Amino acid sequence: MVRRNSLVFTIVLVIFVLALLVVLPIDEGILGKKGVQLGLDLQGGIHIVYQADLSAIEPDQRADALDGAKAVLENRVNPLGVTEPLIQIQGEDRIIIELPGVDITDKEKERLARVDLLEFGELVSENETAKWENELGKWKPAVAEIDDEEKVLTSRYFKTNTYVGQDNLGRIELHFEWNEEGSEISEQVTSRLSVGKQPMGIFDGDEALRGESGRPVAPAVQSTIVDQGVITGLSLTDSTRLSSQLNFGRLPVPLEIIYDQTISPILGSDFVGMSVKAGLIGILVVMLFMVLYYRISGLLASLALVFYGVLVFAVFKLWPGFTLTLAGIGGFILSIGMAVDANVLIFERMKEELREGRTLGAAIEAGFSRAWTAIRDGNITTLIVCLILFWLGSSIVASAPVQGFALTLAIGVVASMFTAIVVTRTLLRLFVGSALARRIRLFSPHLGRK
Amino acid sequence: MFDIVGKRLWFFSIAGIVVIACVISLLTLGLKAGVEFSSGSVMTVGFEQEVEKEDLEEELAGLGYSNVIIQNVGEDEFLVRLPRLSSAEKTELETDLTSVFETLTVREFDDVSEMVAAETTRNAGIAVAVAAVGILLYIAWAFRRMPHPFHYGVCAIIALIHDTVVALGVFSIFGGIFGWEIDLKFVIGILAVIGYSVNNTVVVFDRIRENLTRDTRVGFRTVVNNSLIETINRSLNTSLTTLFVVLALILFVGTVIQNFAVVLLIGVIAGTYSSLFIAPSLLVVWRGGERTRTAR
Numbered sequence: 167m168v169r170r171n172s173l174v175f176t177i178v179l180v181i182f183v184l185a186l187l188v189v190l191p192i193d194e195g196i197l198g199k200k201g202v203q204l205g206l207d208l209q210g211g212i213h214i215v216y217q218a219d220l221s222a223i224e225p226d227q228r229a230d231a232l233d234g235a236k237a238v239l240e241n242r243v244n245p246l247g248v249t250e251p252l253i254q255i256q257g258e259d260r261i262i263i264e265l266p267g268v269d270i271t272d273k274e275k276e277r278l279a280r281v282d283l284l285e286f287g288e289l290v291s292e293n294e295t296a297k298w299e300n301e302l303g304k305w306k307p308a309v310a311e312i313d314d315e316e317k318v319l320t321s322r323y324f325k326t327n328t329y330v331g332q333d334n335l336g337r338i339e340l341h342f343e344w345n346e347e348g349s350e351i352s353e354q355v356t357s358r359l360s361v362g363k364q365p366m367g368i369f370d371g372d373e374a375l376r377g378e379s380g381r382p383v384a385p386a387v388q389s390t391i392v393d394q395g396v397i398t399g400l401s402l403t404d405s406t407r408l409s410s411q412l413n414f415g416r417l418p419v420p421l422e423i424i425y426d427q428t429i430s431p432i433l434g435s436d437f438v439g440m441s442v443k444a445g446l447i448g449i450l451v452v453m454l455f456m457v458l459y460y461r462i463s464g465l466l467a468s469l470a471l472v473f474y475g476v477l478v479f480a481v482f483k484l485w486p487g488f489t490l491t492l493a494g495i496g497g498f499i500l501s502i503g504m505a506v507d508a509n510v511l512i513f514e515r516m517k518e519e520l521r522e523g524r525t526l527g528a529a530i531e532a533g534f535s536r537a538w539t540a541i542r543d544g545n546i547t548t549l550i551v552c553l554i555l556f557w558l559g560s561s562i563v564a565s566a567p568v569q570g571f572a573l574t575l576a577i578g579v580v581a582s583m584f585t586a587i588v589v590t591r592t593l594l595r596l597f598v599g600s601a602l603a604r605r606i607r608l609f610s611p612h613l614g615r616k
Numbered sequence: 617m618f619d620i621v622g623k624r625l626w627f628f629s630i631a632g633i634v635v636i637a638c639v640i641s642l643l644t645l646g647l648k649a650g651v652e653f654s655s656g657s658v659m660t661v662g663f664e665q666e667v668e669k670e671d672l673e674e675e676l677a678g679l680g681y682s683n684v685i686i687q688n689v690g691e692d693e694f695l696v697r698l699p700r701l702s703s704a705e706k707t708e709l710e711t712d713l714t715s716v717f718e719t720l721t722v723r724e725f726d727d728v729s730e731m732v733a734a735e736t737t738r739n740a741g742i743a744v745a746v747a748a749v750g751i752l753l754y755i756a757w758a759f760r761r762m763p764h765p766f767h768y769g770v771c772a773i774i775a776l777i778h779d780t781v782v783a784l785g786v787f788s789i790f791g792g793i794f795g796w797e798i799d800l801k802f803v804i805g806i807l808a809v810i811g812y813s814v815n816n817t818v819v820v821f822d823r824i825r826e827n828l829t830r831d832t833r834v835g836f837r838t839v840v841n842n843s844l845i846e847t848i849n850r851s852l853n854t855s856l857t858t859l860f861v862v863l864a865l866i867l868f869v870g871t872v873i874q875n876f877a878v879v880l881l882i883g884v885i886a887g888t889y890s891s892l893f894i895a896p897s898l899l900v901v902w903r904g905g906e907r908t909r910t911a912r
Contacts, residue, residue: 207872215732272710276703372704424729433660433723437872444868448861455857492869493801496876499865500808503858510857511819514850540822543758544815550750551811555804558743562736564652564800571804 171595178589182473185480202482204266205491205566208438210431211266215563216279216421218259223419228258234418236261241414242278245407246270261421267431275428276371279421283412284321284375287367288359298367300374300382305367310354312347319355322416323348328409330402338378340397340405342412349392359387368397377401425563441495448499449475452506460513462608466593467509467586474505474585481577494570501578504548508586511537511544516609526609527598534591541586545579552576621841624897631778631894638785645788650697650797651726653740655733657701660724663692667717672696675716679709685795689871693723697797700727740803747807751776751814758818762825764903771898772817775890779813780806782886783879790878801876808876809883812858816851816891823847824896836903840896848892855888 206213218235220228232255239261243251252264263278277283287305290296296304308319325343333339344352359366365384368375374382377399385398400408453471456464478498482488516533524532552572559569594609602608620627651658669688676684676696685697701709706725714720728736752773759768783806790796823843831839862884865877 217729217731272703272707422729423727425732426725426727428722428725430721430723432721437869440869441865444861444864447868448864451860451864452857455853455860459853492872493804493876495869496801496804496865496873499861500858500880503861504854506857507854510850510853514847514853518846536826540819543818543822546758547751547754547814547818548808548811550754551747551807554743554747554750555807557746558739561739561742562800563732564736568800568804575808 171592174588175592175596178473178592182476185473185476188480188483189476202479202490203488204434204438205489205494205570206264206266206427206434207429207492207567208434208441208490208495209267210429210434211264211268212270212275212429213264213425213427213566214262214275214278214423215256215425216261216263217424218261219420219422220259231418232259232261235421238414238417239263239278239421242411245410246274260424267434269431273371273373275426277411279417279423280371281417281420282320282322283370283408283416285369286319286355287369288355288364289367298369298372298374302365302367302374302382302384305369305374308355308359308366310351312350312354317347317351319348319351321412323351324412326413328412330405330409333398337398338400338402338405340400340409341394342397343394344392352395353390353392356387356392357390360389363387375400378404427564437492441492441499445495445499445502449502452502456506456509460609462597462602463509463513463516463594467506467513467590469593470509470585470589471502471505473589474581475502477585478574478578478581481581482574485573485577488573489566489570490574491567491570493567494574497571497573497575498578501575501582505578505582505585507544508537508541508582509590511540512586512590520609527595530591530594530598534587538587541583545583548579549576552579618845619841620844620893621837621897621900624893624901627889627893627897631890635778635781635785638781638788641785641788641792642781645792647784647788648791648795648797649737650799650802651728651733652799653733653737655700655728655730657698657706657725657727659696659698659701659706659722659726660689661694661696661713662690662721662723663717664719665692665717667692667694669694672713672717675713679712681709685797687795695871700729736800740800744803744807747810751810755814759821759825762821763828767899767902768821771895771902772814772821774898775817775887775895776810776813778890778894779809779883779886783809783883786882787875787879796875799875801873802879805876805879805883808880809887812880812884813887813890816855816887817895819850820844820847820891820896824899837900840900844892844896851888851892855884858884 218232220231223231236253236255240251240253243253243263243265246265246268248265248268250266252262254262256262286308287298288308289302290304290306294306297307298305309316310319311317321342323345325345328340328342331339331341356366363386365386367382367384374384375397377383378401379399381399383397383399397405449471453468456467456471458464460467478501482490512533515537516529519529519532520526552575555572556569556576559565559572562568597609669686672694673684673686676682676686681698687695687697689695710720710722752769755769755772756765759765759772762768787796787798787802791798820843823846824840827839827843828836834842859881862877862880865873866881869877
């Protein structure tokens with residue numbers, strides 16, 4: 167018996183060291199970049215779900231259109247410099263994008279899913295309705311009539327060879343070329359505007375495209391423009407970003423935001439700090455309670471709890487695709503409280519056995535075997551709930567917190583059964599036959615009271 | 617030795633009063649659905665200088681956002697619940713607020729469309745229903761070897777309903793006072809409470825089952841009371857350790873996880889009470905006239 171226990175103890179130690187090696191190094195912080203993958207709510211970032219309007223597309227071409235939209239989104243996201251963007255199709259008509267750790271402006275966010283990145287406009291004449299309004303006046307879309315059809319001049323007619331250059335004076339220029347259709351529209355529009363050198367406004371969504379100076383970009387049209395043009399006055403960053411986004415063409419289908427969660431990265435890192443603090447203090451209080459109440463047994467249970475914590479973190483790190491969210495941390499911290507439940511059940515049982523006059527060794531064995539059914543039955547309910555939550559998570563848009571909670575709690579419950587039954591028991595058995603074992607009150611201090 | 621079963625009328629009365637109060641609160645105050653279930657936008661804004669909730673409220677009303685719910689979630693930090701904002705409306709709102717209150721940081725922005733909200737509500741409802749059925753099946757299975765499995769199952773379910781109603785009811789009171797809305801974290805909390813509640817009852821019932829087979833000389837009532845006394849330390853200790861960690865969550869993580877943690881806090885307390893003072897005594901009441909244990 168003793169020899170077998172030493173073997174189990176060695177195995178437990180080996181598992182502990184291995185788990186510790188997985189969890190370390192802590193140089194980046196336990197939850198840092200090299201640590202567990204953090205969810206958006208903990209590192210900040212953007213989670214958007216788009217609904218594609220496929221009504222204008224033939225049913226057999228819808229999948230292709232959605233793929234095309236996804237490719238365009240990918241290319242528009244790339245210039246933002248996100249390290250690990252996730253862009254995927256969900257179901258038949260949805261696209262999810264997750265941009266962890268990113269903090270972009272509303273403008274940039276809105277631009278991601280806009281069909282036409284840039285629109286061209288001209289000043290309204292009296293009594294005309296305006297689409298845009300700024301310090302330069304009221305504007306309407308620049309329209310040309312081609313084959314009896316009104317067409318608006320937008321960047322959808324740009325060729326995909328836009329580039330950023332400099333003029334002789336070193337000013338930044340954004341070069342673009344019109345495609346065939348664009349050339350026709352541009353010719354009509356600019357020939358009209360060049361009379362009296364009227365300004366042509368360039369609009370970025372609801373607002374004017376603004377240059378480095380903050381003024382709207384609205385060059386006066388000098389002459390008829392047919393195949394190519396230049397936009398000047400933009401900052402280098404803006405032009406570079408715009409040019410790469412323009413080159414990836416327009417979205418084949420309109421996308422509407424149906425879910426948006428944007429968390430500032432600063433807030434995310436606050437949450438990590440707060441939850442680490444909550445977890446550590448929670449563990450310490452539980453340990454203190456266990457030691458005060460169950461003395462040596464409690465101390466061993468606390469050691470088992472350390473083992474538990476390290477083991478669970480190692481599993482978090484090794485589990486493929488595991489992402490830790492705030493709700494997941496909630497599940498983990500809750501599982502700490504529950505992890506000692508198995509120990510409590512066993513210790514209370516041991517106490518009864520000791521009261522009936524058994525030796526420590528016999529009490530340990532009886533305590534564990536009698537408590538087992540209660541531990542098993544009790545934990546099954548929690549696992550059922552985890553299973554259902556995981557399934558719920560798979561069917562809703564805000565899946566990360568729900569699934570994160572379910573997974574961490576389930577991992578915690580299974581790990582807690584293992585630590586209570588294998589680790590605590592092995593540690594307790596080490597004492598059997600030692601001098602301490604005769605001082606039974608150290609293991610079960612409340613024996614006398616009943 | 618305490619005679620818990622003997623004082624059952626007291627314990628039933630306390631539970632009855634609490635449950636009735638909770639039901640009244642649920643019927644009158646109700647639970648307010650958050651954006652995840654009812655669609656809309658929520659913005660958490662932080663200011664560098666002192667800003668009063670009333671000033672923010674007034675300013676928002678001036679901008680045409682009346683009837684918004686504003687919750688103070690930290691020092692000069694507010695959670696603002698708005699109708700759905702478009703990107704342009706949001707930018708405008710931020711610009712306006714910045715011009716009045718100076719530095720403003722949007723710490724979190726959530727926007728949920730009606731379609732997603734309806735989907736989430738439906739699926740969360742289905743999950744709760746499936747969980748209830750799953751737990752019922754489990755109870756039927758766990759107590760299959762009991763002398764009267766049906767009695768044990770029903771008593772466990774009554775305890776479960778008690779815990780859930782108390783958790784919902786107390787939360788609705790908090791909702792009425794602090795303007796808390798229910799969200800997915802709340803649903804997670806309720807499901808965790810359901811699991812916890814059954815867990816506690818199962819441990820007590822497990823002991824009753826064991827003691828019934830062991831000692832055939834004493835009456836059912838005494839067996840139940842003995843089993844309770846034997847498991848009461850375990851129940852209280854486990855609840856305490858769970859409460860410690862839940863309190864740590866409430867104190868150190870706060871608002872973002874408050875729905876989950878508060879529901880758990882209430883549920884754990886209610887669950888401990890019902891597993892000790894309601895479910896076992898109900899078993900005894902059901903077996904009312906029986907002086908001795910019936911044969912298995």
